[in-house]
Amino acid sequence: MLAHAAGKARSVPGAVVLGVDTTVAIEGDSLAKPGDPDEAASMLRRLAGRTHTVYSGLCLRAGEAEHVRLAATDVVFRALGDADVDWYIAQGEWEGRAGGYAVQGRGAALVTAVHGDYTNVVGLPVAALIEAMASARAAGDC
Numbered sequence: 001m002l003a004h005a006a007g008k009a010r011s012v013p014g015a016v017v018l019g020v021d022t023t024v025a026i027e028g029d030s031l032a033k034p035g036d037p038d039e040a041a042s043m044l045r046r047l048a049g050r051t052h053t054v055y056s057g058l059c060l061r062a063g064e065a066e067h068v069r070l071a072a073t074d075v076v077f078r079a080l081g082d083a084d085v086d087w088y089i090a091q092g093e094w095e096g097r098a099g100g101y102a103v104q105g106r107g108a109a110l111v112t113a114v115h116g117d118y119t120n121v122v123g124l125p126v127a128a129l130i131e132a133m134a135s136a137r138a139a140g141d142c
Contacts, residue, residue, distance in 0.1 A: 002068055005057035009066065016142050019059045022123050024099030026052040031099045037089050040100035044088060044110070047099065048080035054098070056125045060132040062141035067132040071125035073116035075103070080110065098123075 001021045008019030024031040026046060034040035053074050060067040093107060094100040101107035103114070103121045119126040136142045 001055055001057035002059070002070060003057075006059040006061075006066060006068060009059040009061040015063065016136075017061045018129070019061070020056055020124060022054065022056040022098045022120075024052055024054055026050065033096055033098055034094060034100045037094070040094035041085050041089050043100035044077075044080060044085050044094075047077045047101075047110075048085075049077060051076045052099070054121045056120050056123070056128070058125055058128045058132060060129070060136055062136040065136065065139060065141040067135045067139075067141070069125070069128035069132050071117055071120040071128040073114060073118070073120040073125075075111055075121055076113040076115075077110055078112045084110070 001023055004021040005019040008021065009017045031043050034043055051074055053072055056071045058069045058071065088094065088101070088106065088110065091106050093102050093105050101110055103111055114121060117125055117127050120128070
C-alpha cells in the first residue's frame with residue numbers, strides 16, 4: 001500500500017504531489033475495492049459484527065523527496081442482517097470503496113465505533129498528511 005501510494009505520487013507531474021492508497025484489513029486479508037455487488041455484499045457480511053482496520057499509505061512528493069506515512073484506524077461494524085446488506089448494496093455507495101463501504105455516507109449506518117483518525121476511514125488521513133507536510137517543510141523540500 002505504501003508502494004502504491006508512492007507510485008501514485010510519482011505518476012503525476014508537479015512540485016508537490018500527494019498519493020494515497022487505502023485498504024481494509026481483517027484477519028490478515030486485505031479487502032480492496034469490490035468488483036461487483038456480490039463481492040461488496042460478501043465483504044460487508046464478513047465485516048458485520050466485527051472490528052477491522054483501515055490502513056492508508058500516504059506519500060507526499062516534494063521535489064525529489066518523498067515523505068511517506070502509514071495510518072491505521074480500527075472500525076467496529078454492527079451486526080448486519082441480509083436486509084441491511086441488501087439495502088446498502090442497493091444504494092450503490094459501495095462502488096470504488098475499499099471494503100465496500102463509505103463511512104462518510106450511508107455507510108455510517110453500518111458502523112458502531114471508530115477508534116483513531118476518522119478521516120483515514122474516509123480515505124485521506126489528515127493527521128498523517130499534516131505530519132508529512134511538517135516533515136517536508138522541516139527538510140526544506142517545500
